[in-house]
Amino acid sequence: MxxxxxxxxxxxxxxxxxxxxxxxxxxxxxxxxxxxxxxxxxxxxxxxxxxxxxxxxxxxxxxxxxxxxxxxxxxxxxxxxxxxxxxxxxxxxxxxxxxxxxxxxxxxxxxxxxxxxxxxxxxxxxxxxxxxxxxxxxxxxxxxxxxxxxxxxxxxxxxxxxxxxxxxxxxxxxxxxxARELSIGCDGLFIIADSGTGGSTKEAVELLRAGFQRTAGAEERFLGRASQLIEEATQALAEGEPKELGARLTDYHGLLRDAGLSTDRIDAMVEAALTAGSLGAKITGGGLGGCVLAMTQPEQAREVARRLHEAGAVQTWVVPLRRLAHAL
Structure with a gap:
């Protein structure tokens, strides 16, 4: 041809x-x-x-x-x-x-x-x-x-x-x-905040793998906890329980932080978002830098964004979470 x-x-x-x-x-x-x-x-x-x-x-x-x-x-x-x-x-x-x-x-x-x-x-x-x-x-x-x-x-x-x-x-x-579309039973906002520091997916993957190899049972514990949080978050999203979803986001950040995949600035930004009223916040992506994702209600969004910038964010974006009329 x-x-x-x-x-x-x-x-x-x-x-x-x-x-x-x-x-x-x-x-x-x-x-x-x-x-x-x-x-x-x-x-x-x-x-x-x-x-x-x-x-x-x-x-x-x-x-x-x-x-x-x-x-x-x-x-x-x-x-x-x-x-x-x-x-x-x-x-x-x-x-x-x-x-x-x-x-x-x-x-x-x-x-x-x-x-x-x-x-x-x-x-x-x-x-x-x-x-x-x-x-x-x-x-x-x-x-x-x-x-x-x-x-x-x-x-x-x-x-x-x-x-x-x-x-x-x-x-x-x-x-x-x-992939399938998620069932979404609630509205809300996600604020994405750039820490200004790039991460490295390859480096993070190798760091996590090394930790799994170093400690017996580490891989099973990590994947078991991750699976539990993902399942609970999927259910909370479908049933319209934003507070539960937010809590699972924060819990997942703790999982990644404990695995050595966060940074001091990312942790400070997560804490700032939670203090400002976010329902949940976490690092998003491979880790060792990158962005924080914070779930919030519209009335808290301005304050959350302000606190994130004070904690080191160089820019933020607001992404609406909308209930799907054709939720599966």
Missing amino acids: EGVSENHRARSVGIGRAHAKAILLGEHAVVYGTPALALPIPQLTATASAGWSTHTSDAQGDLSFTMTGSASRAVITRASDGLRQLTTAFKARMGVVGTPHLDVILDGAIPPGRGLGSSAANSRAIVLALADLFGRELSDEVAFDLVQTAENMTHGRASGVDAMTVGAAAPLLFQAGQ
């Missing part, structure tokens, strides 16, 4: 979009097979555009990559390397051959290294932009597979929850590569 037919060439630019995500509960445990609860963050987006270039070739091969925003040179270099691999995988999967030089521009508002799924969102936006450019129908399964391949290259063994949630329209329960 030729990759660039005349009608495909008529489309000069392809556009793709994806959004951020936060883990409510299930960090690390999800890699070992437990469920995870994940929240889409539509306020934070990644937009990619892909088009034909006038270049015939250069030192970078058949692809030019531009990343807007304030990303560091190291982040841009990693993203560029990953994009080349992702583009190659897309062409192989979709039967695209014989294409001219491509220009890809990524406009990402999701800060990297914060547990917000920036790499997965960037990859999904680029995959959708390429599909749009080449006029290819892209199923949810193929899009997930391509993003997940990129995630495994970025993070090592990725659970798949990021690759799934950056394209989701509602909170998800994710387990073993499968």
Whole structure:
């Protein structure tokens, strides 16, 4: 199959979009097979555009990559390397051959290294932009597979929850590569607060694994407690019990903190959110930096955000939790 037919060439630019995500509960445990609860963050987006270039070739091969925003040179270099691999995988999967030089521009508002799924969102936006450019129908399964391949290259063994949630329209329960919309019986708000310090998923995973190997029974205790909290949180969310859900969030933070995956600033931010009236608060993502997630009622949101900033947050976002009319 030729990759660039005349009608495909008529489309000069392809556009793709994806959004951020936060883990409510299930960090690390999800890699070992437990469920995870994940929240889409539509306020934070990644937009990619892909088009034909006038270049015939250069030192970078058949692809030019531009990343807007304030990303560091190291982040841009990693993203560029990953994009080349992702583009190659897309062409192989979709039967695209014989294409001219491509220009890809990524406009990402999701800060990297914060547990917000920036790499997965960037990859999904680029995959959708390429599909749009080449006029290819892209199923949810193929899009997930391509993003997940990129995630495994970025993070090592990725659970798949990021690759799934950056394209989701509602909170998800994710387990073993499968996802379903969560039943939501209450309204509320989540405040996401950036500590200003990037974490490292790979480093956190290795730290946790080393702890499991060092202490007999540690893995079983961690996964058992995680499973219990996730089950109780899922039930509280479905039955419209925000205080119970909040308490489970805080309990899960304690689990991750005790495993050495939090930081002094993150702990201070969690405490500040709770003192300001949050129903629950925790680190979200791989750990060793990143973001705090605080669940609150609308009337407390302003004060919670203010206290989070006082405790070290460099920016905050408010994500509504809404009761689903079609709750499963």
